[in-house]
Amino acid sequence: MTIDLNSDLGEGFGAWAMGDDDALLDIVTSANIACGFHAGDPSIMRRTCAMAVERGVRIGAHISYRDLAGFGRRAISMPAGQLTDECLYQIGALDGIARAAGDRVRYVKPHGALYNSAAEDADIAQAIAAAVATYGGLSLLGLPGSQHEAAAVAAGIDFHAEGFADRAYTPAGTLVSRSRPGSVLDSESAVAQAVSIASDGKARDVDGAAVAVPARSLCVHGDSPGAVAMARAIRSALTERGVELRAFA
Template sequence: MGLDLNSDLGEGFGAWSMGDDAAMLDIVTSANIACGFHAGDPAIMRRTCSLAVEKGVRIGAHIGYRDLAGFGRRALAVAPAELRDETLYQLGALDGFARAAGDRVRYVKPHGALYHAAAAQPALADAVLAAMREYDPALALLGPAGTHLQESAALTGIRYVSEGFADRAYTATGGLAPRDTPGAVLDSDTALAQAVTLAETGTARIAGGTVTVSPDSICVHGDTPDAVRMAQRIRTALEDAGIAVASFT
């Protein structure tokens, strides 16, 4: 039994930094690296890709809306054709730095508002998948199970990898609780318990029961408080439970 552990990294910009990417890259097996739209800049993209290759961590393009001020977490009205082109643009940008470091982008994960919008809207899901197929049909897509992203990936012939979140609370419909909801971001102990439950049963606990998530990869956000310690505790707990932690690509 194996499971991937991923984190959103490279999310600083200029003099502004977020999280300890180097420490997280000692723990996770896949790195979702910001491509300059919601966060990241050329120097950060280069540095994060180089560290990931050095540490044997797989590189994913963490694509987002063009929204540095809102960190890509604001809902924007972006036409599908524009989203297709912006996805392709971000993919190419990050892949250049990945190749300069000696590897390549192996998968795509939408960020923030785009993650939720593309999961819910077929036209946006199709736009993301169209760009991926144009760039490299061998890419995988990391996202929530049972959504339009998964349906579009199946129709496009792109491998889909289902994701669960250690540090976020779930709703009864299987989505993530909005960040402005009390308790939406879990503390370290609760996140640890949720990660183990996700890995062992494929479910997350919610008020009054459980919800099916069935993840192939578990995410620990790099900007979550105490993220490095949380990720290390999760990895140790998974391995102690006999679950091999390894990348899906």
């Protein structure tokens, strides 16, 4: 069995840091790097890309609504063409920096509200897919069985299903809103969920029932409490069960 382990990185801004990117890049196999719209700036983007290349970690563009103040967790209404342009802008910015560091962007993963919107709204999913298809040579990482996946398939883009180690699931297989208590799992629960998804393709929803999560990649959020220790525990538990950690891109 093989699975990718990804994390959202480069999410500081100016003098403000978020998470321990240096430590997480020793654990994960793919890095979703913020492109400046919800977090990140040119210097942080360059530093994070350089560290990823040094460690052989695959680079993904973590695109978002233009929402620095809200950390990309607020949906912003705009015409589909504008959203495509804003996604394309972010991909190009990070890809230029990644190439200067000696690699390139391999895939795209929306962040926060854009991720959730793409899962449910066909127009938004298609706008993102249009940006990825226009740029070319990239795959998409997102929620399995969603509008995001349908739009990627329709556009001829390789889609890779993602599971979440540290987030609670609804019975429909979507993520529980961060506004609800228990939406972010503790370390012990996250380790158990990661092993279940990697081994059986299933997680437990908030009602305790099994929900299908056919993932090729597992996410552990870099801004979660104790993210580094959690990621280490997840990697260790997967390895002990014979699961090989390998980048999907």
